Amino acid sequence: MSDLHPPEHQVAGHRASASKLGPLIDGSGLFYKPLQAGDRGEHEVAFYEAFSAHAAVPARIRDTFFPRFHGTRLLPTEAQPGEPHPHLVLDDLLAGFQAPCVADIKIGAITWPPSSPEPYIAKCLAKDRGTTSVLLGFRVSGVRVVGPEGAVWRTERPEVKAMDTAGVRRVLRRYVSSVADEGMDCALAAAVYGGKGGVLSQLRELKAWFEEQTLFHFYSASILLGYDAAAVAAGGDGGGVTVKLVDFAHVAEGDGVIDHNFLGGLCSLIKFVSDIVPETPHTQPLGPS
Amino acid sequence: MSDLHPPEHQVAGHRASASKLGPLIDGSGLFYKPLQAGDRGEHEVAFYEAFSAHAAVPARIRDTFFPRFHGTRLLPTEAQPGEPHPHLVLDDLLAGFQAPCVADIKIGAITWPPSSPEPYIAKCLAKDRGTTSVLLGFRVSGVRVVGPEGAVWRTERPEVKAMDTAGVRRVLRRYVSSVADEGMDCALAAAVYGGKGGVLSQLRELKAWFEEQTLFHFYSASILLGYDAAAVAAGGDGGGVTVKLVDFAHVAEGDGVIDHNFLGGLCSLIKFVSDIVPETPHTQPLGPS
Structure with a gap:
């Protein structure tokens, strides 16, 4: 316990310091x-x-x-x-990763539980309208990409606050691109987004559950995407591609109704990610050439 | 053209009269x-x-x-x-029906295009929060059920305005029940909601399109359900089970983004309807008894 410190892979929320609590x-x-x-x-x-x-x-x-x-x-x-x-x-969802890459995406066009006090609803609504939440059904809260050699690219707060639809598309490409490449080559898209166990496949499994589950409404929760760029670069199945829900301070009872708000945003995110995967170069088929 | 008159199967919006325009x-x-x-x-x-x-x-x-x-x-x-x-x-979506039954369901937790003027947004938001729209992702605007012999049951405006989740469940059962039966027997659920060509099957086909289409955002549009109680009572495939989108005064360009708001509400409606179908008595299998 003597070695407590803020995680370098934190991309959203307050960082622990002398003036603020943080993870x-x-x-x-x-x-x-x-x-x-x-x-x-x-x-x-x-x-x-x-x-x-x-x-x-x-x-x-x-x-x-x-x-x-x-x-x-x-x-x-x-x-x-x-x-x-x-x-x-x-x-720690990224424990053991040599080159932890992470994207924090807040899901839902509506981030306020309907039972919230009016001032809180007004504040959330202004933020939902001022970001991409209402239009896209989600907003990107932060992204950090690390190259296998340790070079880091990360979103800065002003950029995150001002991010529009085109910015969301860019940052979702950036998340799976070689970190040194300004052109966003999407070199890791097939390995991270595509394939069995990839982000898309996991998001689709999550979607199937949200089409049925009526237990919880996940207002203001995020989907955290993670992978280890070092492991992905090394090839094989060990890229640590992770899709997790986090941030449950505003979860409400589902009362027999599906979480259409989270589900809609999730479907929108799936569409954005699936628009990126087919752009990657296809693996050459094996066989005589 | 001399025979213009308001349709008796209208369930939402103003009825044409000396003081109001109407369909x-x-x-x-x-x-x-x-x-x-x-x-x-x-x-x-x-x-x-x-x-x-x-x-x-x-x-x-x-x-x-x-x-x-x-x-x-x-x-x-x-x-x-x-x-x-x-x-x-x-x-006329119900033309030729002997006993036209209809349900008008406004889809989406958000009914205001994001580009709307502030007073319009405030007005819509109050209505979306005051009805089931925010909670369920849809609200029922009106229902009319006619028995094969012509007895009519319909929602009245105060009931529609005050309808909560339990009320939505009731009215979706009522829509497929014998009109004279206060107990809501769901006698027509299998024929109208279930089976090939039924409401559920059609809603699921519509959903598959909404998971992909990025052309239009259907703010404040309704799904109109219709069937002919006389034809359904007569059996066979001719019940005229209809699922149509209507009311497009607030459609916005999709600009490459799916309509997560409509899609979420549609998924919620699908869940409500699918909660009703399994409750109906199963048809006895043919065979030696």
Whole structure:
């Protein structure tokens, strides 16, 4: 526990510092997320507890698309010296990656649970309209790409805030391009987005669950995409291509109704990603030439 | 043209009268919809013209899920004596039905095109939040059920305005129940919702198109369900089960993005309908007993 530090692969939200709480890792494969202020933190804990134990959630969905939850823990923080803060303890989704690449995409045209107080709805709505959320059904919160040799490209906050549809298309191409290549060659698109176990295939499996599940409405949750550029460059099946839902401070009960808002945004993201995969050069078929 | 009158199967919007414009039929199989005020009427004409001629719209989709468009025509109206009003000329979707049953369902959690003026957005948003639109991704605008002998059950406006999730479930059961039966027996569910050519099968075909199409965003459009209770009661394949999109005054260009808002609501409607079909008694299998 002495080695707590902010993860370098964090792309959205506040970074832990002397003035702010933020997520921490300790190199053991766990990810510590400080409970948010107000009732959001408790709400997220309550979601993880309910979700982890819910008999109607298929094990395959829980294990594939959600971080594993290990309870909560009080941790010392730089922002609150002498006053330990409760943290969610989750799996670090990118633990062990040599060159962790990550994209955080907030899903849904509507990010406010209908039961929220008016000022909160007004604030969210302004943000949903001012970003691509209403138009695309999702917005990109942050992207970080690392080349196999360690060169890093990442989105900056002003760029993220101003990102339009063309910007979303660019950054989704950038996410699977050689990091040094300004031309966005999409060199890794087939390996990361395509194929069995790729992002598209995983998103489609998630979509099938959202067409049926009426347990939870995932307002303001994100899909976190991850892969290890070093492993992908090395070839084989070990690229660590990951698709996970995160950020559950605003999840509402589904009450027998599907989460059409998340599902619509997910379908839109699937279309954006599938528009990129066919652009990659096809592998030459084996055989006499 | 001398026999113009409001269709008895109209379930939403203003009914044509001495004080209001409203749709008319003349018994020839055509449906005349008065152009709406402001730019809405022209906008709807422009949509029908663009859509009818669009090479990227599959003929099967256009013919199955949209009313046929026959241009516009100036017609005399009771509300504006001596001042003919332009009308869209469309197929009457229920022409020839002996006992026309109809449900008008406005699709989408968001009914306002993002480019709309602020007061219009505020007005729509209040309505979307005050009805089931935000929660379910659709709201029921009106339902009319006619028994084979002519008994009629229909929603009244106050009931429609106050309809909650349970009310939506009830009315979707009522739509396929014997009209005299308060218990909502869902006697026609298998014939109308289920089977090849039934509502569910048609909605799923429509959904597959919406997962791909990026031409139009159908803000505030409705799905009109129709069937002929007399034909369904008579058995056979001739129940006239119909699924059509209508009301295109607020359609926006898709600009390469899918209509996640319509698609999400459509998926939600599919789930509601599919929750009803399995409740119906199964047909006894043929064979020795």
